[in-house]
Every structure is written in C-alpha cells, then in structure tokens.
Amino acid sequence: MDLKFAPADADAIPLYLLEVEAFDGWLARQSAPAKAWVMQSGFAATLGEALTVPATDGSMLCAIAGYGTAAARKRARFGLAGAAAKLPRGTYKLVSDLAGAQLETEALGWLLGQYIFDRYAEAKAPAAQLVAPEGVDAARIEAIAKGEALTRDLINTPANDMGPVALEAAASALAQAHGAQFHVIRGEALLDENFPLIHTVGRASDQAPRLIDMRWGEIGPKLTLVGKGVCFDTGGLNLKPGASMALMKKDMGGAATVMGLAEMIMALGLKVQLRVLIPAVENAVSSNAFRPGDILTSRQGLTVEINNTDAEGRLVLADALSFGAEDTPDLMISMATLTGAARVAVGPDLAPYFSDDAGFVNALEAGAIHAQDPVWQLPFWEPYEAMIEPGIADLDNAPSGGFAGCITAALFLRRFAGETNYAHFDVYGWNPAAKPARPKGGVGMAARALLEALPVMLKL
Template identity: 60%
Template sequence: MPLSFADPAAASRPVHVVASDALADWLGGRTEAEGAWLAATGFEASLGELRLLPDAEGGVAAAVLGSGTAKARARSRFGLARGLAALPEGDWHLEGDLSPEAAGEAALGWLLSAYAFTRYRSAAKFPKARLKLPAGCDGARLMAMAEAEALTRDLINTPASDLGPQELEDAFLALADRFGAETAVIRGDKLLDRNLPMIHAVGRASTRAPRLLEMRWGERGPRVTLVGKGVCFDTGGLDIKPSTGMLLMKKDMGGAATVMGLAQMIMALELPVRLRVLVPAVENAISGNAMRPKDILTSRKGLTVEVNNTDAEGRLILADALALADEEEADLIVSMATLTGAARVAVGPDLAPFYTDDEDLAAALQSAAGPACDPVWRLPFWEPYEALIEPGIADLDNAPSGGFAGSITAALFLRRFVENPRYMHFDIYGHTPADAPARPKGGVGQGARAILTALPRMLDL
C-alpha cells in the first residue's frame, strides 16, 4: 500500500475542485477551449466526476473534479476520492473553495483509496498519482489513520485458513513490538487456571487453542482499555450456521482487528494515555467437547450463563475479557465486536451503532464522527429489556428467545460484566458489501477514527 503525500516542494499540477452550482462561474475564468472540451465530454461537476484538461503539446495540464451538490455531498462519504483515485501518474495539488474539513476528507479518502488486499494476487492496481497534503491538514494524523485502517482491513480480509488464533496472536505481538508495548498471552487450559472459563468454553472444541491477548503501552495520562472480539471463524458451534451464514465468518474477528487499528493510531500519534488492549481469540468450532445448548457456564465475574444458542458465542468471550478489564481502574473502557445481525438490520452496514450510559462520552463521540468521516449511531441500553436476558435457571441467558432487540439485549448482557460507568460498546459490521469511494468491498474499520477524534474531549487530554 503506497502511503505517502507528494513532496510539498515538488512541481505539481492542479486539481480544480468545482461544485455543480459553481461550474458556470468557474468556466467564466477559463479559456474557451477548456470550456468547449468540458462541454463536449459532458462534464457536469457531479460528485467525484473527473476530467483531465490537455495542454498545447497533448499532455495533461490540469484536472477538474466535481464536488457535486450539497445534497450529494451529504449523502456520500469520500465522494471526491473516486476522482482522485483515477488521476494519472504525477504530483497533484487541490485547488478550489474547500473547507479544511472537506480538504481533510479528500486527503484521507485518497490515502484510503490506495488500499488493496494483495496477499493472494499480484495484479492489484494502486493509484499512480501523488497528492500534496492540503494546507491546514495534519499529515501525520491522516497517515496514522490510513495505516491503521490498512491493518484492520488486512486482518479482516485474511481467511481463517491463514488467520486463526495463533496468527492473530502473531499480528498482535508484532504490533506491540513495533511500538515497544508490553504483552502477555494466556493459552489453552491455562485459561481455566487464570479464571477465564467462558473464553475456554467457546474455543476448546477447535484444534487451534483459545487464548487471551493483552497489550500495555504508555506510562502517563488517563487509562484507556480496549476489548475486541477475536472469533477467527464462527461455525455457530453445535447450533451450526447454514452454509450461507458462514460465508463472511472470517470477519468475526473484526472487533479485534478494529481495536488493534485504534491502538496503532493511539501509539503512532503518541497520545498521552495508558493503553491496555485485551483480545480473546478463539475459533467457534464443533467437536466432541464443544459446549452444548442449555449448558450453564460460570463466568469470571461469578455470574452464571445459560447457553441457549452456541452461535451467540462472541458475548461469552467478551464477558470474561470485560470482567478482567473492569478489575483495574480505567477512565474509559471500550468493547468492539461484530456481535449481532440485529445491528445490521437496524442501521445497515455503514453505521457503527454504539451504547453507553455516559452522556458526555456519547456527545463527544457523536460530535467527532463527522470530522473523522466515521459515522456512528447511538442505541439504548434499554432497561425494560433486562428481564429478557434472565432465564430463571441461571443469572443470564446468552440468546433470549423471540428475536426482538437482539443488539440491545446483547449489549445489556455485556454491561452486566462492567461496573465502570465510563463504558462504551460498539456492535460493528466490519465489512463493506460493495465497492464505495475509499472503501473497497471487504473488510473495513468502523468507529475507530471517531473514537480517536473524540478521545481529547472524552479524557480532557
């Protein structure tokens, strides 16, 4: 992934960014030949529409990039990135009436458009153009965001044959080593010795041992703990998924991939926080010792859980990890997981729904999502549904019957394992179902940039 901005001192050609309603005025300041050329090619300055302007020798003198209408811009993230990704080789710079926010979105979109998953093919096409960093933009921050997103995408896109709990551990340790973070790993039956029984119960049926990964970085500032669901493949267990339901289950470690990307951004930007990352890494497989429907598990916290669906395993491993996280004082605890299909039904694949009881955290996150180009949507910890996760025979039910409010009941389940009021939970999708500007089909990070942008307000940094 060729990530870099063009040398600011190098000669470059302009990319004129023009809105649809400003096209006529802009053409008034151009040559008659340029106007005729754009008219002949049907240029309307729609969002992401690109035209190259020729010079007298038949080369390319400049480019014109449509920014569309206000309505079109409101309905599309990274709309300019589609045109920027199509620029020919060379150095380019943006010109036009762009706000700092719009320029930053364009620059980030250009960086994200440079991503391609090349592990299994060599014919990937990378952008050949080099864009200069727009004035007023923080290049180091944009680069950190794009590099972290590449890590998240690579992890999610890698199939389970090449990314099981061991390989996720390897990537986790490599990330920690890059930034000098401390690590610890608890594997296999040692999970029982260390009182992490539900992580063990979910992962014990696989030939690839379950484990808990831990990373610590930073020596000063507020304490931030990130917990990511690391189900490297989910068969559904004995409540086995249909074949169509397994097709995307390599992405069931998307929560782990996303918190790793967020951790990378925090460390790369040297934020003044004390960071802790916990990833329970398992494969939900089927064998003679797999957990069964109606089994009752005793969690690290001491709460008992009736397993009414072995395919609701992510909340089980997160529960033990969250209980461990909650045993240590923290100024913020965040869990991220590809947890429920109900969240996708509720808000679709683009929005990252989140839960918190802390109004200040919610306000900070919602105000940061727009500038971070990372949309989120708050869903409620709805107290009247608490009874739905209480089966009677045990303290908690991991899969309430009825099918209603599945994302909310899963979030309520997780909240039972965290006493810290400064807790946020994200129920993400981690996948782009079709190519979109700056977001190719496949794995994608959600919520991480919004959290990063909100951290100064959340933690008074």
C-alpha cells in the same frame, strides 16, 4: 500496505475540486481551448466526476474533479476519493477552497481509496497520487490511514491464515512497533487464571484459545479497548447454514478495529494509559465443543445458560470485560461483530453503539461528524433486562423470541463491565459493495470517530 501522500513535486498536476455552483465561474476563467474541451466533454461537476484537460502541446494542463452539491454530499462520503479513482497515472496537487476538517477528510479519503488487499493476488497499484494539501497535518492523516489499513488487512485475511495464532502474531507485531508491553494467556492456562468462558468457546479448535493483553503509555487516563477476536465462527454445535458462514472470517472485526484504533493512538502519541484486550478463539465443532443447555460460570462468577452456541462472542467478551474492569479504567470500550440484529436495524454503514454517559455521547457524535465516520446510538434499555434472565442461571446467552437482539446482547455485556464508564459498539466490519474510499471487503467502523472524540472524553 502503507497509505502515504506523494512527495512534494513542483511538476504536480493541478487538480481543481469544483462544486456545481462554482463550476461556471471557474470555466469562464479558462483559456478558449480548455473551455471548449471541458464543454465538449459534458463535465458538470457532479460528485465524483473527473476529467483531465490537455494543454495545446498535448501534455496535461490540469485535472478537474466534481464536488457536486451540498445535498449530494449528504448522501455520499469522500467525494474526492470517488474522482481520484477515475484519474490517470500522475501526481496531483489539490486546488480548492476546502479547509479544516473538510479538507482533512477529503485528503484522508484519497489515501483510504488507495487501499488494495494484495496478499493472494497481484493487484494494480492506484495510478493517481496526491501531494499533501497545504493546511493539513499529513503525518496525522497518514497515521489514521495506516490504522485503517491494518484493520482492513486483518479482516480481509481468511481464517486459514488469520486464526488465533496469527491474530496473536499481528497483535505482537503492533506492540513491538510501538514499544508496548505484551502478554498472552493460552490454552489450559486460561482455566488456571480464571477465564473459563474464553476457554470453553475456543477449546474445540486445533488452535488454542487465548487472551491477548497489550499495554502502552504510562501517563494520563486509563483507556481499555476490548475487541472480539472470534477468528472464525461456525456457530458451534448450533451450526450456521452455509450462506451465513460465508463471511465469518470477519467475526474478529472487533479485534481488528481496536487494533487499528490502537495503532492510531500510539502513532499519534495520545497521553493515555492504553490497554488492549482481545479474546482470540475459533468457534469450532468437535467432540469437546460446548453444547446448548450447558450452564457455564464466568470469571465474574455469574452463571450463563447456553441456549445457542452461535451466540459465543458475548461469552468471550464477558471474561475479557470482567478482567478489564478489575483495573478500574477511566473508560472501557468493547467492539464486536456481535449481532445480525444491529445490521437489520441500521445497515452496513452505521456503527451502532451503547452508552449511558452524556459526555461520551456528545463527544462521539461530534467526532463522527468531524471524521465522516458515522455512528448511531442505541439504548441500554433496562426493561429488557428480564429477557436475559432465564431463571435456571443468572444470564441467558441467546434469549428466545428474536426481539431487540442487539440491545439484549449489549445488556448482557454490561453485566460484566463493573462500575466502569462503559461503551459498546456492535460493528459490521464489512463493505458489501465498493464505495469511494471504501473498497468491498473489511473496513474499520467508529475508530476514527473515537480518535476524534477521545481528547474530549478523557480531557486530554
């Protein structure tokens, strides 16, 4: 869905965004009837609070939204979006002292809060619309919101309508919209072109496995995004229990996130040579499914012992990363809903990432703060390398013991990234409960932080 600002409207309703410490001063400047109305309502400018104030003729004089205290805003993002959800139908014009990144973030939060997934059931459109605040780049904010909406739509769509075929179609539509080159290797051709791990993981499905390859831009540094596109993960022969399988439509969240980020990059015209690689598979159960104990040979030539067929994401990413590294990009980033260990470590709000590049880390951390898109660095801890070396093969796809699962997965992936500047994000891709600007369901993580950081990282 399109998330856009309302057209400029001379009759737009003033919406005052008020911090707790500024509330009394604002109230003192109001007319006696307005002051009485606000006082009787009990409005206290707490974060996300909203109130409409009537004029003497019964029309709406203005609306007020609480922006809380600095301490409250540290514990919650997108305070304006929380208030917007409580406002009645109308077009509003923001009146506040916000400026710069803070104003942009709150304006973006309003748009993100308008998102509705309505593919399968009619949903009521958000009532409150916002005119783009003065001082913000409305086109940029709308482009970011569009990329986030794409990510959410892809994750929210169930696997019966978002299998490898549909994911390819969505990527093709994205490429066509921006004039990007598009190429796909499918089925048995994966073996012919040396992508054995992608083929092996996806061969049990009725929908053939495939590698999606999109290129855009002819100048600037080379940026390669690799997204895990496991459209549904049964766990394979190491079948997941029902409770663990319930959200596996989101196991292509890495692919959805890199596609959303690619939408932002292309729409905003960043001067990069962008490449997007998505191994799109379904990890299904059939007579030809790969087995625990199998030893597979990767595109790079490294052998992998399969100790758990439910650790399939790192396998398909391995071949894609090897392929991406052959093009010697200046920066290669993988995003994947890879491990439950990452969720246990940092919960659903933070995007854990791995990088050994101090410049990348500094730029990303600053970008995350600017974009209100939090990330958390975890280490490529080399003493754990021995945990992914089983002896019978070069690598183990699922080390026993359960320790440091997200770190050992990241170390596994790094083996296939060659000499490139490589970063890995172990995203969750799902909001378990609705929050301002982030309804329950699929969500992009770290894409906005990366978008802010890329100009610094790549010296654009």
